[in-house]
Amino acid sequence: MTQPPNEPPQGGFGEPQDQPPADPFGKQPAPQTPPPAGGFGAPQPPPAGGFGAPQPPPAGGFGAPQSPPPTGPPQQQPGYGYPQAPPQQPGYGYPQAPPQQPGYGFPQAPPGGGYGMPPGQPPQQGYGYPTAPMQPQYPAPPQGGNGGRKLSTQTQIIIAAVVAVALIVGGGVWFASSGGEGGKKNETSDSTGTTGDSKGGSDNGAGGGGKEKAPANTKSTVAFRIAEPKVPDVTQLDGSWLTDKAYVKTGVNEIVGYDKVKGTKLWSIPLDGQLCAASRHMSKDYKTAIAFQQAKPTxxxxxxxxxxxxxxDLSAGKLMWSKSVTAGTGGDDAIRFDEITLSGTTVAAGGTEGGAAFDLNTGAERWKPKVTADGCYDMGYGGGEALAVVRRCGTYDDPQLVIQALNPTTGAPLSSFKMPPGVEYASIVSTKPLVVAADVGDTAGDGSGISDFFSIDASTGKLLTKITADGDKYAARCGSTEVETCQQLAVGNNRLYLPTEEHEGTGEYGDTNEIVSFDLTTGKPTSDKADAGDRYTMFPIRMDGPNIIAYKEPPYDKGGQIVSIDGSTFKQTVLLENPAEESVRDAETSFSADYAEFLFSGGRLFISETMASKRGDSSLDANRYLVVSFGTG
Structure with missing residues (x-):
């Protein structure tokens, strides 16, 4: 009864294989038998065109009947979704017509296949997680720590002290958890039940207007703790949402609703198999979408x-509908999906075999994977207030990624933007405004999956600006091979909000950091800066109207905080402060930055795991939590 973090390698459409999955923040496609020449996903060279120039959508709506794929060389006309090359358009990076500049990014030879590669390509090492084929064992995610960051001065001091004490007492084993940071998941309405998207709010007026208000007493208490389920292997537990009455969390082969104040179980939705993808968005009436295995493991x-x-339906606690879809070429094999999102009433699921979309309320198909002669296919989608896709074209050695704004009902592209050479994967940070992150030429160097952000005009496909995010300076993260997994950042007020990396503070011990912003029209840094304060570090969780909701990771002797940062003045208001009691602090900081989901709404904070692993005999495994919740009232 376990679910690996991702889908295993596959031989054909829907053919199950006894192989392990990949990291939930770095899904990889499985090796597949190469399709017939010219078939769906066959590597083809991309058509010529001005690099980065605004592209008109192809003729015809998405989903129009298409001719069967050729068995020989590809047709001259590119297939659906591939941007066309208008005559006399300037190259990449020219929203208007500035002086000629050299092309951005040098084409890189991909180290291997992976999620987003045409079927038939070998897999690539996943983001932050081992994915060796035929390797059934996976390490558990780190408990505590900063998700792979450098050890802070404070942490080094603590470790040194622990070692010294251990020597004195004659070899006793001591442990100190330094905590984790990460803000993840939350619109159409977001998973907190508010209307701001954690990854892409479109509020234009800064200052005031947020729904979250400071209570008379900001000191919180532990509302409830839910023990991590015992599992025989690594099990994916992505997905947490907040309704007006319930906190909803993925369990083992089920989705469970808990009273959001008491933590008592309200209902359970059984699933045929383990969840493998969950939308971070909800409709305003608390409906969302998931993808799950067709059966339980045997x-x-x-x-x-x-x-x-x-x-x-998270209000009623029921599964409204479930279904699979076959490939556009026909046949009985069901398509496998790696990720899923929601925009309005459109559920869009993506995978290496292409994308499919469904009506949220009825389950009716809106579109499904199509065969194109040029090897183009939808890698995955970003949802929320709008719908966008990362589409991959070209060959294995010379891929071309295209970002398209889509009509959510028909799937027809509204605009197209070609990513620069050297980009193998891209992540959609926000759909309104349209912001994309990528590691261009694998230059980030810090495992964050981000070297640059691209602010794109969704109506025209023009690049507004490129923001370089030095990995040594900024701490946001995106899954390297998934389209909608960015965390520890927020978009609102026509700005991109990023945390800086930790650095020494003014105090004698402990590191600190700041939240800063960039203008999405000019790409320039603004004067915005919110200091975490001595021995605290912080990162954005989501937008609250024009304000930023941020989590402050505590030092070893204090509890964490939730603060609201005014979008105009950048003044901080404490909304919640957790207890400094050691047992409570240990529970709070046991969650790793890169594997935890942080939800905050109405004076209540919920921190949860995104996967579980087999427990050992260590005392450290005795008290492992799936969820810890804090409240001020």
Whole structure:
């Protein structure tokens, strides 16, 4: 009854294989038998065109009937979704017509295949997680720590002190958890039940207007703790949402609703298999979408394929519908999906075999994977207030990524922007405004998946600006091979809000950092700066109207905080401060930055895991939590 973090390698459409999955923040495609020449996903050279120039959408709506794929060389006309090359358009990076500049990014030879590569390509090492084929064992995510960051001065001092004490007492084993940071998941309405998107609010007026207000007493208490389920192997537990009454969290082969004040179980939605993808967005009436395995694991089929798409009514606590979809070429094999999102009433699921979309309320198909002669396919989608796609074209050795704004109902492209050479994967940070992150030429160097942000005019496909985010300076992260997994950042007020990396503070011990912003029209840094304060570090969780909701990770002797940062003045207001009691602090800081989901609404903070692993005999495994909740009232 386990679910690996991702889908296993596959031989064909829907054919289950006894192979392990990949990291939930770095999904990889499985090696597949190469398709017939010219078939769906066959590598083809991209058509010529001005690099980065605004592109008109192809003729015809998405989903129009298409001719069967050729068996020989590709047709001269590019298939659906591939940007066309208008005559006399300037190259990449020219929103208007500035003086000629050299092309951005040098084409790189991909180290391997992976999620987003045409079927038939070998997999690539996943983001932050081992993915060796035929390797059934996976390490558990780190408990505590800063998600792979450098050890802070404070942490080094603590470790040194622990070692010294251990020597004195004669070899006793001591442990100190330094905490984790990460802000993840939250619109159409977001998973907190508010209307600001954690990754892409479109509020234009800064200052005031946020829904979150400071209570008379900001000191919180532990509302409830939910023990991590015992599992025999690594099990994916992505997905947490807040309604007006319930905190909803993924369990083992089920979705569970808890009373958001008491933590008592309200209802459970059983699933045929383990969840493998969850939308971070909800509709305003608390409906969302998931993808899950078609069956529970067995001895002969340890990793059932992730072929089921479903819609959840989180108010009623029921599965509204679930279904699979076959490939556009026909046949009975169900398509496998790696990720899922929601925009309006459109559920969009993506994977290496292409994308499909469904009506949220009825489950009716709106579009599904199509065969194109040029090897183009939808890698994945970004949802929320609008819908956008990362589409991959070209060959294995010379891929071309295209960012398209889509009509959510028909899937027809509204605009197209070609990413620069050297970009193998891209992440959609926000759909309104349209902001994309990428590691251009693998230059980030810090495992964050981000070297640059691209602010794009969704109506024309023009690049507004490129923001370089030096990995040594900024601490946001995106899954390197997934389209909608960015965290520890926020978009609002036509600005991109990023945390800086930790650095020494003014105090004798401990590191600190700041939240800063960039203008999405000019790309220039603004004067905005919110200091975490001595021995605290912080990062954005989501937008609250024009304000930024941020989590402050505590030092070793204090509790964490939730603060609201005024979008105009950048003045901080404490909304919640957790207890400094050691046992409470240990529970709070046991969650790792890169594997935890942080939700805050109405004076209540929920921190949860995104995967569970087999427990050992250590005392450290005795008290492992799936969820810890704090409240001020």
């Amino acid at each position: 001895k002969t089929n340890k990793y059932p394929p992730c072929t089921q798409v479903g819609a959840l």
